[in-house]
Amino acid sequence: MQIVPTSLVRISRYYMVTAIGYLILTLLIGVLRALSSIPDPRVHWEPALLGWVSFPIFGAYYQFFPTLQGRDLKWERATLPQFALVNVGLLGMFATAWIGSQSGLALTTAIYGLGVILFALVIVANIQRSKLSLTLTYYTTSLAYFVVAVVLFAAQTLGASLPWVSRPFIFHAIALGWVILAIVGAELSLVPMLQLKELRHPVLAKLQYVLLNLGIIGMIYSFGVVNFQLVAIWGSLVLLALLLFTYIILVSLFTGPSRLKKLDISVKYFLVGIAYLLAAVVTGILMAAFGWYQLLPIHVHLALIGLVTNTIVGAMYHIVPFVVWWEVYAPRLGLHDVPLLKQLFNERMAEVQLYVLNGALLIMLVAFAIANKALLAIGGGILFAAVLSYLWEMLRAVGHRRKLREWSRQA
Numbered sequence: 474m475q476i477v478p479t480s481l482v483r484i485s486r487y488y489m490v491t492a493i494g495y496l497i498l499t500l501l502i503g504v505l506r507a508l509s510s511i512p513d514p515r516v517h518w519e520p521a522l523l524g525w526v527s528f529p530i531f532g533a534y535y536q537f538f539p540t541l542q543g544r545d546l547k548w549e550r551a552t553l554p555q556f557a558l559v560n561v562g563l564l565g566m567f568a569t570a571w572i573g574s575q576s577g578l579a580l581t582t583a584i585y586g587l588g589v590i591l592f593a594l595v596i597v598a599n600i601q602r603s604k605l606s607l608t609l610t611y612y613t614t615s616l617a618y619f620v621v622a623v624v625l626f627a628a629q630t631l632g633a634s635l636p637w638v639s640r641p642f643i644f645h646a647i648a649l650g651w652v653i654l655a656i657v658g659a660e661l662s663l664v665p666m667l668q669l670k671e672l673r674h675p676v677l678a679k680l681q682y683v684l685l686n687l688g689i690i691g692m693i694y695s696f697g698v699v700n701f702q703l704v705a706i707w708g709s710l711v712l713l714a715l716l717l718f719t720y721i722i723l724v725s726l727f728t729g730p731s732r733l734k735k736l737d738i739s740v741k742y743f744l745v746g747i748a749y750l751l752a753a754v755v756t757g758i759l760m761a762a763f764g765w766y767q768l769l770p771i772h773v774h775l776a777l778i779g780l781v782t783n784t785i786v787g788a789m790y791h792i793v794p795f796v797v798w799w800e801v802y803a804p805r806l807g808l809h810d811v812p813l814l815k816q817l818f819n820e821r822m823a824e825v826q827l828y829v830l831n832g833a834l835l836i837m838l839v840a841f842a843i844a845n846k847a848l849l850a851i852g853g854g855i856l857f858a859a860v861l862s863y864l865w866e867m868l869r870a871v872g873h874r875r876k877l878r879e880w881s882r883q884a
Contacts, residue, residue, distance in 0.1 A: 482535045482536050482539070482546050482549065482552070483552075484532065484535055484549075484552040484553060484555075484556055485532040485533070485535045485536040485792075485796065486532070486793070486796060486797075486871070487532070487556060488528045488529065488531045488532030488535070488556065489528075489529060489532050489789055489792065489793055489867070490867065490868075490871065491524075491528055491560065492524065492525050492528035492529045492532070492785070493525075493860070493863070493864050493867060495520045495521070495524030495525040495528060495563075496524075496525040496782070496860055497857070497860060497861075497864070498520045498524070498567075499517065499520050499521040499524070499525055500853060500856060500857045500860060501857070502516060502517045502520070503517060503853055504850055504853040504854065504857065515566070515570040515578075516567060516570045516571050518644075519563065519566050519567055519570065520563065520567055521777055522644070522647060522648070522777075523559075523563050523566075523585065523647075524563050525781075525782075525785070526652055526777065526781050526785075527619075527647075527651070527652075528559075529785045529788065529789065530615075530651070530652070530655045531556075531559070531592060533655075533659065533788070533792065534592075534596055534612055534616070534655075535552060535595075535596075536792070536796070537608070537609075537612070537659075538596060538599045538600070538609065538612070539599055541604070541606055541608065541609055541662075542599070542601050542604040542609070543604070544601075546595075546599060547595070547598045547599050548594075548595045548598050548599070551591060551594075551595050552595065554591065555588050555591040555592050555595065556588075557588075558584055558585070558587050558588030558591060559585055559588035559589065559592070560588075561581070561584055561588075562581050562582065562583075562584035562585025562586070562587070562588055563581075563585055564581075565577065565580070565581030565584060565585075566578060566581045566582055566585060568581075569581055578630060579630045579631045579632070582626065582627045582630040582631070583627050583630075583631060585623070585627070586623050586624060586626075586627035589619065589620060589623045589624075590620065590624070593616055593619075593620045596612075596613075596616055600613060606662075607658070607661060607662075607675065607678055607679065607682070608658045608659065608661055608662040609658075610658070610682065611654050611655065611657060611658025611659075611661070611682065612654075612655060612658050612659075614650075614654055614682075614686065615650060615651050615652075615654035615655045615658065616651075617650075618646055618647070618649075618650025618651050618654065618689070619647060619650065619651035621646065622643055622646035622647045622650065622651065623647075625638050625643065625646075626638070626643050637697040637698065638697070639696060639697070639699070641696045642693060642696040642697050645689075645692055645693055645696055646693050648776060649689045649692060649693070649711070650689050650693070652781060653685075653689075653715075653750070653780075654685070654686075654689075656746070656750075656780070656781075656784050657681075657685065657715075657718055659788065660722060660743055660747075660784075661678055661718075661721070661722075663739070663743070663788070663791070664722055664725065664726065664740055664743055665725045665726075667737040667739055667740050667791060668725075668726055668731065668733055668736070668737060668740060669731070669732045669733055670725055670726065670729065670731070671725070671729075672721070672725050673721060673724045673725040673728065674721050674724065674725075677717060677720075677721055678718075678721055680717070681714050681717040681718050681721065684710060684713060684714035684717065685711060685714035685715070685718075687707075687710060688707050688708065688709075688710035688711035688712075688713075688714055689707075689711060690707075691703070691706070691707030691710065692704055692707040692708055692711060694707075695707055701760075701761040701762075701764075702761070702762070704757075704761035705758050705761040705762035708754060708757055708758040708761060709758060711754055712751070712754045712755065712758065715750060715751060715754060716751070718747075719747055719751065722743075722744075722747065726740070737791075738787070738790055738820055738823045738824060738827075739787040739788060739790050739791040740787070741787070741824070741827060742783045742784065742786055742787025742788075742790070742827060743783070743784060743787050743788075745779075745783045745827065745831060746779065746780045746781070746783035746784040746787065747780075748779075749775050749776070749778075749779025749780045749783065750776070750779075750780040752775050752779065753772055753775035753776040753779065753780060756768045756771055756772040756775060757772050760772060770841040771838055771841050771842065774834065774837060774838060774841065775838070778830075778834050778837075778856070779831075779834055782830065783827075783830070783831070786826070786827075786830070786863055789867060790818065790823055790866075793867055793870050793871065794814055794815070794817040794818055794870045795814060797817060797870050797871060797873050797874060798811075798812075798814050798817060798873075800874070801873050801874055801876050802873075802876075812873075817869070817870045817873055818866045818867075818869060818870050819866060819869075822862065822866060823863075823866065825862075826859050826862055826863050826866075829855060829858070829859040829862075830856060830859040830860075830863075832855065833852045833853070833855035833856035833859060834852070834856065835852075836848060836851060836852030836855065837849055837852035837853060837856070839852075840852055
């Protein structure tokens with residue numbers, strides 16, 4: 474299935490580029506935390522989870538919902554105010570957490586929550602039930618988890634008495650419900666499409682959707698009642714569902730004839746991310762079942778850098794060049810010499826970044842295991858360099874939009 478947009482949603486590009494800024498901020502704060510103490514951990518996890526992780530999903534949903542349903546985006550005028558709300562809210566949350574202003578944190582969390590609700594309204598307005606593919610079913614479900622989690626978090630920050638809404642409850646509602654469902658749903662479409670293949674075992678994929686949601690709901694409930702044995706049991710169901718997902722992806726990739734000589738660069742990132750996803754779930758189960766809470770930093774970084782960063786970087790190496798190429802060069806086929814899609818970025822550099830990024834992560838994981846802050850800072854520094862290189866490649870791709878101005882002047 475080739476995914477070709479009916480029209481390009483400008484806000485998607487804004488979200489993709491802005492997300493990289495939040496990634497850089499997250500890494501800088503992480504290195505600072507390794508070298509010194511920061512009083513409020515929200516200074517670190519808010520730009521990570523609500524910015525770097527969530528912004529690419531915002532951008533992808535704005536483009537994929539209309540594209541996969543074959544129509545233009547409704548309510549597009551609301552996307553810029555929505556973008557402003559979540560950025561003002563998130564930057565305000567970061568600043569007020571840094572200075573320790575509880576009232577300011579409550580206000581800015583509410584602003585972010587309003588942005589999320591507006592986003593949900595736009596997406597719901599663009600849902601055609603008759604055209605809900607498996608991927609869009611995953612997306613719609615993940616959106617429900619995210620709205621509920623953010624509304625509960627905002628209500629608690631504003632002073633509502635919600636003792637069962639703990640930090641692990643919110644983290645896992647967002648990380649499992651919002652993020653992992655979005656990733657799994659996207660890869661069920663993107664991985665076969667990028668390799669010019671078809672998704673194998675679609676019936677198993679639907680079963681996997683049911684199992685994964687049962688596991689996620691069970692885990693969130695278990696965190697609410699603070700029963701970690703239940704967390705381990707429901708986490709095992711999540712692991713089973715993700716192993717089934719991994720099987721479907723691998724069978725889709727490596728069975729039947731292939732029209733490509735090698736794996737697409739985005740697919741390579743996705744496969745590495747899936748390996749980290751399984752490792753993150755296993756470490757989470759071990760913590761819940763046996764109380765091995767010393768694994769917490771490893772668990773978090775397996776998820777946020779291993780799974781999420783590999784997946785987002787891989788996705789952007791397809792989405793950003795493709796959107797720019799479709800906007801700039803597709804209308805001029807036959808009129809001008811136009812580059813190939815992969816000429817909009819340096820594929821060899823993308824592969825180097827894959828190795829450097831994951832090498833840095835392995836250094837960081839070893840540093841967590843032996844509690845060595847100096848080694849952690851080294852790993853963080855290498856990771857930061859890889860991210861700057863990645864940012865440069867994304868800016869190069871986006872820079873091709875200058876051709877539009879050149880051609881308009883010539884006309």
